[in-house]
Amino acid sequence: xxxxxxxxxxxHLHAFHSSSTSGPRSSHTVRILGTVTALRGDTATITxxxxxxxxxxxxxxxxxxxxxxxxxxxxxxxxEGGGVGIRVLGSMDWxxxxxxxxxxxxxxxxxxxxxxxxxxxx
Amino acid sequence: xxxxxxxxxxxxxxxxxxxxxxxxxxQALDAMQPYPEAPYQIDSAEVASVTFIGQVxxxxxxxxxxxxxxxxxxxxxxxxxxxxxxxxxxxxxxxPNNSTSNNKNQVELNGYARVFGKLKSFGNKRFVGxxxxxxxxxxxxxxxxxxxxxxxxxFFTRGPSNxxxxxxxxxxxxxxxxxxxxxxxxxxxxxxxxxxxxxMSPVAKRVYHLLxxxxxxxxxxxxxxxxxKLSLPMPDVAxxxxxxxxxxxxxxxxxxxTWAILEF
Numbered sequence: 016x017x018x019x020x021x022x023x024x025x026x027h028l029h030a031f032h033s034s035s036t037s038g039p040r041s042s043h044t045v046r047i048l049g050t051v052t053a054l055r056g057d058t059a060t061i062t063x064x065x066x067x068x069x070x071x072x073x074x075x076x077x078x079x080x081x082x083x084x085x086x087x088x089x090x091x092x093x094x095e096g097g098g099v100g101i102r103v104l105g106s107m108d109w110x111x112x113x114x115x116x117x118x119x120x121x122x123x124x125x126x127x128x129x130x131x132x133x134x135x136x137x
Numbered sequence: 138x139x140x141x142x143x144x145x146x147x148x149x150x151x152x153x154x155x156x157x158x159x160x161x162x163x164q165a166l167d168a169m170q171p172y173p174e175a176p177y178q179i180d181s182a183e184v185a186s187v188t189f190i191g192q193v194x195x196x197x198x199x200x201x202x203x204x205x206x207x208x209x210x211x212x213x214x215x216x217x218x219x220x221x222x223x224x225x226x227x228x229x230x231x232x233p234n235n236s237t238s239n240n241k242n243q244v245e246l247n248g249y250a251r252v253f254g255k256l257k258s259f260g261n262k263r264f265v266g267x268x269x270x271x272x273x274x275x276x277x278x279x280x281x282x283x284x285x286x287x288x289x290x291x292f293f294t295r296g297p298s299n300x301x302x303x304x305x306x307x308x309x310x311x312x313x314x315x316x317x318x319x320x321x322x323x324x325x326x327x328x329x330x331x332x333x334x335x336x337m338s339p340v341a342k343r344v345y346h347l348l349x350x351x352x353x354x355x356x357x358x359x360x361x362x363x364x365x366k367l368s369l370p371m372p373d374v375a376x377x378x379x380x381x382x383x384x385x386x387x388x389x390x391x392x393x394x395t396w397a398i399l400e401f
Contacts, residue, residue: 119280
């Protein structure tokens with residue numbers, strides 16, 4: 016079976032954490048969409064609409080740009096200062112955040128997690 | 138009689154089904170064939186052409202075809218587009234050879250692309266024979282596609298939404314997995330969510346709905362008439378009838394192929 020990367024919002028991070036025992040999730044690789052609001056060398060922050068921020072642990076060749084909308088594929092990981100973030104595996108630049116209706120993404124996340132048979136294995 | 142079209146001897150080229158269905162890659166991988174060489178089915182509905190959007194993970198160009206590996210977060214599948222030398226220098230903008238004039242229409246590695254095509258398999262490997270592969274530049278199109286695929290899936294598993302239950306199906310109505318589709322409907326709707334209607338095939342639901350809504354005498358409707366009204370092959374209607382009879386929601390009246398709704 017190929018690798019699945021569920022689309023999530025910041026509030027779902029804990030459910031995909033490796034320590035999470037709620038649910039038999041084998042992979043902790045997720046997809047998330049947000050606007051780059053801070054870049055600090057090897058970490059960055061994305062803001063996910065009105066759903067809060069997520070800290071990213073970057074890899075040397077991730078080229079994120081301030082103010083751009085990015086889709087991140089990554090693994091949920093513990094941060095050094097505590098809390099959970101995402102270790103970036105890949106990123107996709109979607110350009111200007113104003114061109115995306117984040118409400119639609121929220122609905123997509125909602126639908127994809129309700130309709131498991133067509134999106135994700137349990 | 139449309140029934141003859143679907144018989145095994147009819148082969149798999151059924152030109153009467155010219156639908157284009159939006160799907161996820163997981164659905165493409167999970168699609169079933171009722172018998173070898175049969176048309177693929179998703180949610181028990183035959184699929185002709187499909188369309189999906191995925192991130193391009195690999196492009197491999199050969200002299201006769203271009204193979205794209207696509208990933209949409211639900212799975213991974215290959216789409217094979219044959220290069221037609223006759224159209225290679227025409228106005229076909231999605232042609233991968235045509236990169237000289239139109240870089241805008243070039244599918245990029247790790248970019249998103251929309252594929253239109255038909256499900257195929259070679260050996261045990263499922264792939265999509267692509268008619269057209271084009272890049273997706275607007276993220277809203279991706280999100281819209283996923284919601285559209287959800288809506289079509291719900292249409293086939295729970296029936297069409299009407300004004301009231303439509304709102305329910307989009308929002309709070311769909312709790313948990315849809316395998317429990319029989320149990321969730323609370324709206325005053327006899328069809329989609331199925332008040333008291335146990336989980337059953339989409340065809341059975343359509344037959345039930347017709348029996349419920351069609352003007353009829355107390356003898357009910359004959360299976361032939363139902364088949365004609367729903368443009369379904371007779372064997373499918375008979376099977377749906379058996380299902381509904383077993384579930385005890387209809388009963389046979391003057392003969393075994395005339396059914397009416399069992400109301401109590």
